[in-house]
Amino acid sequence: MSKNSGKNLQNNLSRRQFVKTSACAVCFALAASAFSFKAFASTAVTAKVKPPVPKSVPFPVRKPIPPKYIVIDAGHGGKDPGAIGVKGTHEKIVTLDISKKIASILEKQDSFVVKLTRDNDTYLSLKDRVQIARSYNADLFISIHADSAPNKKASGLSIYTLSEEASDDFAKKLAETENRADVIENILGLQLENKNVSSILMDMTAKHTRNTAKQAKMSIIQSLNKKWDLFDSPAKSANFAVLRAPEIPSILIETGFLSNIKDEQILTQAAQRKKIAELLAQSVMNIPVLKV
Numbered sequence: 001m002s003k004n005s006g007k008n009l010q011n012n013l014s015r016r017q018f019v020k021t022s023a024c025a026v027c028f029a030l031a032a033s034a035f036s037f038k039a040f041a042s043t044a045v046t047a048k049v050k051p052p053v054p055k056s057v058p059f060p061v062r063k064p065i066p067p068k069y070i071v072i073d074a075g076h077g078g079k080d081p082g083a084i085g086v087k088g089t090h091e092k093i094v095t096l097d098i099s100k101k102i103a104s105i106l107e108k109q110d111s112f113v114v115k116l117t118r119d120n121d122t123y124l125s126l127k128d129r130v131q132i133a134r135s136y137n138a139d140l141f142i143s144i145h146a147d148s149a150p151n152k153k154a155s156g157l158s159i160y161t162l163s164e165e166a167s168d169d170f171a172k173k174l175a176e177t178e179n180r181a182d183v184i185e186n187i188l189g190l191q192l193e194n195k196n197v198s199s200i201l202m203d204m205t206a207k208h209t210r211n212t213a214k215q216a217k218m219s220i221i222q223s224l225n226k227k228w229d230l231f232d233s234p235a236k237s238a239n240f241a242v243l244r245a246p247e248i249p250s251i252l253i254e255t256g257f258l259s260n261i262k263d264e265q266i267l268t269q270a271a272q273r274k275k276i277a278e279l280l281a282q283s284v285m286n287i288p289v290l291k292v
């Protein structure tokens, strides 16, 4: 599959563009009728002729809008159960269920194409997960997890992005390897021979990706505020391997702590998993950079 083949244009039109296009049509129609009136006024002096009937104005050609690609990654799976709760809940079961529910809500939206890294209990390496996001050139990669901590009182949802240090370091390392060309080609569709140019582009891309991920993180936290129990300081950053694709804005959501009895109880209830999936799906729709 070619790098961007997943992003075939669809003939759906965003509401914003529809309004814009409609506004143009209205302006065009007004301009046309004003012109007709002017022509009539100048001829009315010399002869009593009927004003020309305005012809119907052709609607401007609509430009297709590409949908946004969201890759949802259910953490762990197969031989890797992830965190194990106080009452024995396996993280991989919780993450798969929530991920599938988020995907089923988002894929009903014309403006999104949603892909899951796994839709059953299989094992995927962290590298595989990142590679799947990159193969779709995703606009956002969301890895779903449930936390565990030695402090049994720790509870609530938190969202991670790649730490600045880790991001810079990774971009630097990547810029020194052959992968650099791969990344640049994935983002810009360019094959660059000049190492300095591609290094600068790599750096800029990593920064832009990190900022977009941060914006997504803060936007989701804002959307969830007072609707779901959040960790004391829910916006976090860490050096997670699954967040390292330099051109894909990536976030990792810890939906709660399986090491906390109350959180585990919440995450084992299907109705509560449905609720958090609905809240997260709505929060993703509210992310400004994903609005078309």
Ligand SMILES: [Zn+2]
Residues within 6 Å of the ligand: 075, 076, 082, 083, 091, 145, 146, 147
């Ligand atoms: Zn996990």
